Amino acid sequence: MxxxxxxxxxxxxxxxxxxxxxxxxxxxxxxxxxxxxxxxxxxxxxxxxxxxxxxxxxxxxxxxxxxxxxxxxxxxxxxxxxxxxxxxQFLPKQLSAEELETEIRSIIAETGAESMKDLGKVMGMASKKLAGKSDGKSISETVKKLLS
CATH class of the missing domain: 1.10.1510.10 (Uncharacterised protein YqeY/AIM41, N-terminal domain)
Structure with a gap:
């Protein structure tokens, strides 16, 4: 439906x-x-x-x-x-902080990102993959935390 x-x-x-x-x-x-x-x-x-x-x-x-x-x-x-x-109620189930961090770690490994220089590459992929499962602010904060 x-x-x-x-x-x-x-x-x-x-x-x-x-x-x-x-x-x-x-x-x-x-x-x-x-x-x-x-x-x-x-x-x-x-x-x-x-x-x-x-x-x-x-x-x-x-x-x-x-x-x-x-x-x-x-x-x-x-x-x-x-x-x-x-x-x-109509959004897909939102990821917990731990699940979000796990997903972003796999995206970082997949893209081969090593530093903040690769922020755009990771954010682009994470935004597409996690659309609807987490808000952009949470994704951004987690990516920055893991890349720094």
């Missing part, structure tokens, strides 16, 4: 349960997917593109959460946290 179909089913469930936060979150995701389809002009939308949309939406909510928390607006920060939890 496609992500769009799963989102549509979840929207129906949220409507039945009168879950406003889930409904708002899921409608936002569906709108982004439909926008991507419109921009693709009939071309098939890949799973990687759908995952990228979800990751971007989670990042936006994390940024908003941090801003609201810094301003002492816990009411708005709580809404952002709830929306993140709803969206995260």
């Amino acid at each position: 496609s992500l769009e179909h799963n989102i549509t089913e979840a929207i129906k469930t949220a409507m039945r349960e009168k879950d406003k936060v889930a409904l708002d979150s899921l409608r936002a995701v569906k709108a982004q997917i439909l926008l991507l389809k419109t921009e693709a002009k009939g071309a098939e939308v890949s799973e990687e593109q759908e995952i990228a949309i979800l990751q971007r939406m989670i990042k936006q909510r994390k940024d908003s959460f941090e801003q609201f928390s810094a301003q002492g607006r816990t009411d708005l920060a709580d809404v952002e946290t709830a929306q993140m939890k709803v969206i995260e």
Whole structure:
């Protein structure tokens, strides 16, 4: 089943349960997917593109959460946290720090990287291989730690 179909089913469930936060979150995701389809002009939308949309939406909510928390607006920060939890349900299982480090060690061995000079080569491969399984910031931090 496609992500769009799963989102549509979840929207129906949220409507039945009168879950406003889930409904708002899921409608936002569906709108982004439909926008991507419109921009693709009939071309098939890949799973990687759908995952990228979800990751971007989670990042936006994390940024908003941090801003609201810094301003002492816990009411708005709580809404952002709830929306993140709803969206995260549709992402693939995220790698733990240990699993991420193991994956990146194998990528470093595969590319033959030895120092920070090879950062771009490792990051390019890691970003492709680990897309959807970890966020770019975590990947970058781990690569830098292992190459230094």
